[in-house]
Amino acid sequence: MTPARTTSRTWVLLLLVVVATSACGPRTKQQRQSHGDKRTDEATLLLNEASQHLRELNADRAEPLLAKAEKVLAHPDVDLSPEGDMLRSELAELQARVPRVREEKVRREKESVTDRERKEREAIAERERKALEATVEKQRDAVVEAMFAVTEALDALEARNAGSEQVTAASDAIQRTRERLKTGKELEAKSEDYAASARSTERRLEQAETRLQSARRVIDFVSGPLGESQEAPALEKKAKREKDLEARLSIYTDVRNRYLRCGSEADKLLSEMPELARSPLSVKGRPMALKAVAAGCKKKAGLTQRTVVKVQKAKVKWEKAQAKREKAREKMEKLKAAREKAREAARQKALARKRK
Numbered sequence: 642m643t644p645a646r647t648t649s650r651t652w653v654l655l656l657l658v659v660v661a662t663s664a665c666g667p668r669t670k671q672q673r674q675s676h677g678d679k680r681t682d683e684a685t686l687l688l689n690e691a692s693q694h695l696r697e698l699n700a701d702r703a704e705p706l707l708a709k710a711e712k713v714l715a716h717p718d719v720d721l722s723p724e725g726d727m728l729r730s731e732l733a734e735l736q737a738r739v740p741r742v743r744e745e746k747v748r749r750e751k752e753s754v755t756d757r758e759r760k761e762r763e764a765i766a767e768r769e770r771k772a773l774e775a776t777v778e779k780q781r782d783a784v785v786e787a788m789f790a791v792t793e794a795l796d797a798l799e800a801r802n803a804g805s806e807q808v809t810a811a812s813d814a815i816q817r818t819r820e821r822l823k824t825g826k827e828l829e830a831k832s833e834d835y836a837a838s839a840r841s842t843e844r845r846l847e848q849a850e851t852r853l854q855s856a857r858r859v860i861d862f863v864s865g866p867l868g869e870s871q872e873a874p875a876l877e878k879k880a881k882r883e884k885d886l887e888a889r890l891s892i893y894t895d896v897r898n899r900y901l902r903c904g905s906e907a908d909k910l911l912s913e914m915p916e917l918a919r920s921p922l923s924v925k926g927r928p929m930a931l932k933a934v935a936a937g938c939k940k941k942a943g944l945t946q947r948t949v950v951k952v953q954k955a956k957v958k959w960e961k962a963q964a965k966r967e968k969a970r971e972k973m974e975k976l977k978a979a980r981e982k983a984r985e986a987a988r989q990k991a992l993a994r995k996r997k
Contacts, residue, residue, distance in 0.1 A: 670721065677718035677725060684713045684728050691735055698746040700739045707736055773828075777835045780825040784842055787818040791849050798856040804864060808857045815849055818842070855914055862910055870903035870938050877945075886956040893949045900942035907935030 687710035694703035710732055719725040794811035797803060822839055829836035873896045880892035911918055911931055921928035 673718045674721040677716070677720065677722035680713050680716050680719050681722045681724045681728055684710045684719075684732070685724070687713065688728065688731055688735060695735060695738055695742050698742055698749065700742045700746070703735070703742070704739060707732065707739070711736075773831055777825075777828055777832045780821075780828055781835060781838060784818065784821050784825070784839070787814070787821045788842060788845065790814045791818055791846070795849055795852055795856070798853070798860070803856070803860060805860065808853070808860055811849075811853050811856070815846055815853065818846060822846075858910060858914065859917070862906055866899070866903040866906040866938075867934060869899045870941070873899050873941070873945075886952060886959055890949065890952045890956055893945060893952055897942055897945040897949055900938045900945055903938035904935050904942055907931055907938060911935065 687706045691703040691706035691710065694700070694706070710728075713719075714725065714729050714732060719728075791811070791814040794807070794814040797807045798811055800807070822842060825835065825839065829839055876892055876896050876899075880889050880896070883889040883892060917931045921930045
């Protein structure tokens, strides 16, 4: 007879075998299919999550999920599930996508870096463009201001009281504008618009320089030869009052030369600037035609020359008379000296007779 303790142990062992057998898996096809369905459901969740990570280009998070799904789908019971083959195909597809996703991520990261660098370059270029625009605008304003001063200075040359001071002011204004253009020379290579503006200003400065030279020439004539000729009438009055013929001749000669210079310079000015024949000069606030000035000065020079000739003749006549008077005086002095000598000789002779 088997002892009771041995029988209890046998039953316990049998129970453990039954439990172990039950834990190892279903024994019927239906149970195995049910177990396979549960595995496919689990694998579906894992594959969906892994697919989402791959769409987000996160292969590192997708790979562990795919490895786990591969283990789940490796169970033989999955073969009994209708979705088993489909899920294994999906698993294979997703596993094949992993290296491509990694490559895509690297490519996009490179593109992102390139795009960021491009945006940074564009931002830098935009800042440089705005800085250049600000610099160009500042330089342009300075040039415009300098050019405005040139225009004002040139307009002042046409005033009634224009003289050397106004000529100097206009010349200085032109020089300041040229210097201002030099300070912005580098900007011409960077800004086509400013370069065109600078070239336009240079052309205007050339025109201003021409206008200045014309004004300077006219002002020099008005303040020089013309001004001197306008002083001639006062000198003529002085010459008429002068008693000394030498001094009178000197004054009339000076008057004649003033008129000659006036006429000669007026003709020269007309040949250099023909437009002056159509536009009168402003002389002491009064308009004066340059052609008439030239003709008037030459006419007065001719009249004064006649006076000079008359005074020269009078001077020659006076000098001849003076020479005669000097000769007569010398003759009288000689006669006087001879008489004095004769008287002295007579005295000496008388004294000698007395001594005897």
